[in-house]
Every structure is written in structure tokens, then in C-alpha cells.
Amino acid sequence: MRELIEKMPKVELHLHIEGSLEPELMFQLAKRNNIDLPYSSVEEVRAAYDFGNLQDFLDIYYAGCKVLIHEQDFYDLTYAYLKKAAEQNVMHTEMFFDPQTHTERGIELETVAKGICKAAKAAKEDFGISSLTILSFLRHLSEEAAIATLKAALPMKDKFIAVGLDSSEVGNPPQKFQKVYQMAGEEGFLKVAHAGEEGPAQYIWDSLNLLKIDRLDHGNRAMDDEDLLKELKQRKMGLTLCPLSNRKLQVVKDLKDHPVKKMLNKGLKATVNSDDPAYFGGYMNENFIAITEALNLSKRDLFQLTSNAIEVSFVNADRKADMMHKLNKWMKA
Ligand SMILES: [Zn+2]
Structure with missing residues (x-):
């Protein structure tokens, strides 16, 4: 099974570039x-x-x-992650970065963005791995700070596909960021948000209805609410689950309790991702191997998880078809 997983062409949709250091x-x-x-x-x-x-x-x-100070530092960080991901047969990845973690230290947003984007371009040429970047707001800070970050990013908006929301969830509900999400939507950004990792199922409802997200990060706590599960299924909403992160941060006590298999059985668009791989004990292969062992996943389950990731990724139809073709080849082998 391990070799099968290593060879599987993968797509990663929940990765914080700072968490790959x-x-x-x-x-x-x-x-x-x-x-x-x-x-x-x-x-x-x-x-x-x-x-x-x-x-x-x-x-x-x-x-x-x-x-992380200079453009070259962000370049080196991003290039190292993309190289590692390509070695693990990741075809495509959508990377979060937290501008405020750096601008609060006096680093210009442009420095960060340039370093990340130049590395993404180089890695595409060197390893064939494609990537998109998601600008993520820190939810423990104010909405005004998020709006300032969005405004600072507008001159470079072609560099980012979506906005996201991360950091301490409990006590920082989605409605706190309703205005900045509306603004981001009007500027043409897609929208994702971390919700239902530590926070309640209600935070997922509010992310859907108030922030109008296109994809849900984590979403574990959806399992507490049957109506919500139905809603997520009906919307074909992608869920970016992170098994090793969940275990490390005690979101689940044991990987055997992880909801990903139950979500698949319910027809949800669940995916497997690494979150902060340097800190949580592994990249895509390690996450897939650990969750496969814990939940006794089949080759068909692995195929479904990756085909979900392709489907809910933010690339165009041609790139999706190209990746599906590679996945189908692996499935038949
Ligand atoms: Zn995350």
C-alpha cells in the first residue's frame, strides 16, 4: 500500500507555506x-x-x-516545499500564505509575494508541478487589519487565486470577516475559510452563508450536524482535511477516529492534505499512509480522495482533465 500511495499522483489544497519551514x-x-x-x-x-x-x-x-526577511528567503522556502511535493508525485498544490505574519514585522507584502511567485514559476519549469497562491487573513486580528491587507494586495491581485482565513478559530467567528469577504468577492477572488476544526458546526454554516466560501478548510465538526452534511453534499463543497495535523493538535485523539472515511461514504468531496508539514509530522505521502493504515482505506478510497481534490481545485478544466488522466492511469495500473 505504501508504494501505491507514493506512486499516486496527488493534489494538495491545504498547505501553509510558512508551515513547511x-x-x-x-x-x-x-x-x-x-x-x-x-x-x-x-x-x-x-x-x-x-x-x-x-x-x-x-x-x-x-x-x-x-x-524570513528577504525575497530570496521566501523563494527558498517555497522552492524547497515544491521540490519536496514534486518528489512525492504532487501534480498541483494551492498554497496559503499569511501576509500579516510578515507585514506586522515590517516586511513588505510585495517582498513576500514576489519570492513565493518566482519560486512557483521556477518549480513549474524544473519539476512540472503547478501551483496557485491563497492570501490568508489572520482571524485573531481585526477585520480592519484584514481589509488593509486586501487593499495592499490589490495591485498584485493576479498573483492570488483566493482569500482564506486561518489562525485561532474559537472566539473569532466567520461573521467578523463578512465585509472583507464581500470586498474580496467583488474584486474577483475565490473564497475559502478554515472552519469546524476546533470551532463548532455553526462556524461552517456561517462560512457557507455569510462568507460565501467556494471551499471549506478542515470542516471536521460538520459530522455533528446531519443537516449541514446534507447541505455540503448538495453544494458539492470541497473539504480539505488534514489527518496528521488533527492528531498533533488533538482535534482527534486517534487517527482511527478521523471522519474522512465517513465523509467519503456520505458522498462529500473530502480530500487529504498536510497543513503545516514541517510541524505536524509529514507531507502528503505521510498523511496518506497514516490515514490509510488507521482507517484501512482501499485503493478505490485513495482514488476518490484524489479525484475529489482535482474536482474542487481552482485550476481550469484542461488542467483538471490532464490530472484526471494521470490519476486514471495510476488506478488502472
Ligand atoms: Zn490550515
Whole structure:
């Protein structure tokens, strides 16, 4: 099964580029930019990645982001992720980045965006992997700050396919961002939002009805609400689930309790993704292998998960057909 998974052509739709910062690169960039890290070796950073709760994760995630200063740093970060993804037979990926994590430190949005987009272009040429970028608002900050971020991004809006919403969910409900989502829609952005990871099913309803999302990130808690499950199915709404992230952040106690298989059985457009792979213990292959072992997924389930990801991705019909062709070839082999 492991070899089958490694060979499967994949699509990743839920990936935070800042969350792909491996300790080795963190150290390298810290040295290059003369930044003091609270760790003395790569081993120490790796040990710190073995956090036990959300706050410890956020602490080290933030420390990690401080090494990202110049366009070249964002380029190196993005290129390293895309190279790794291509090695794992990821055909296409849609990457989040959090402008506010950087602009709050005085880094220009343009610096971040240029580095990411140049790396995406280079990786397409070097490895054939296609990618899109999603500009994500930090929901623990105000809607005014999100609006300022959106406005700053408008001169570069062709660089981003969608807006997203991440960071601490509970206490920061979707309605807080209704206005900025409406503005983003009017500017032609597609819309996604994290909802129902820690927050209740109501946050998913509100993301659908108030933010008018085109795709749902996580969505685990939809399982609490039969009517919501029906609604998601009827809308053919994509759900970007992240098994290893869910286990690490205790959204599920054990992967055996993960809802992805039940969602497939209910006809939902569930997908498997890595979220913050450097921090949560693995990229696409590791996520697929772990969830396949835990839930005893079949080759048909794996096919369905990836065909869902192709269907709910934001690429055009030609690229979707091309990826479906590759997936069908794998299925028949
Ligand atoms: Zn996420």
C-alpha cells in the first residue's frame, strides 16, 4: 500500500507555506540574516517541533517566521516545499500564505509575494508541478487589519487565486470577516475559510452563508450536524482535511477516529492534505499512509480522495482533465 500511495499522483489544497519551514532551512536562514534563534542546533529545533499543544506550536511557528526577511528567503522556502511535493508525485498544490505574519514585522507584502511567485514559476519549469497562491487573513486580528491587507494586495491581485482565513478559530467567528469577504468577492477572488476544526458546526454554516466560501478548510465538526452534511453534499463543497495535523493538535485523539472515511461514504468531496508539514509530522505521502493504515482505506478510497481534490481545485478544466488522466492511469495500473 505504501508504494501505491507514493506512486499516486496527488493534489494538495491545504498547505501553509510558512508551515513547511524545516529546521535545517530555519537555521540556514537565521545564519544568513544574522538572527538569533532560541535554539543552538538543528537537533534542538527538531526537538522543539515535538510540541504538545497549540500554544507551543504557535510559539515556535512564530519564531520560525522571524528568519524570513528577504525575497530570496521566501523563494527558498517555497522552492524547497515544491521540490519536496514534486518528489512525492504532487501534480498541483494551492498554497496559503499569511501576509500579516510578515507585514506586522515590517516586511513588505510585495517582498513576500514576489519570492513565493518566482519560486512557483521556477518549480513549474524544473519539476512540472503547478501551483496557485491563497492570501490568508489572520482571524485573531481585526477585520480592519484584514481589509488593509486586501487593499495592499490589490495591485498584485493576479498573483492570488483566493482569500482564506486561518489562525485561532474559537472566539473569532466567520461573521467578523463578512465585509472583507464581500470586498474580496467583488474584486474577483475565490473564497475559502478554515472552519469546524476546533470551532463548532455553526462556524461552517456561517462560512457557507455569510462568507460565501467556494471551499471549506478542515470542516471536521460538520459530522455533528446531519443537516449541514446534507447541505455540503448538495453544494458539492470541497473539504480539505488534514489527518496528521488533527492528531498533533488533538482535534482527534486517534487517527482511527478521523471522519474522512465517513465523509467519503456520505458522498462529500473530502480530500487529504498536510497543513503545516514541517510541524505536524509529514507531507502528503505521510498523511496518506497514516490515514490509510488507521482507517484501512482501499485503493478505490485513495482514488476518490484524489479525484475529489482535482474536482474542487481552482485550476481550469484542461488542467483538471490532464490530472484526471494521470490519476486514471495510476488506478488502472
Ligand atoms: Zn490550515
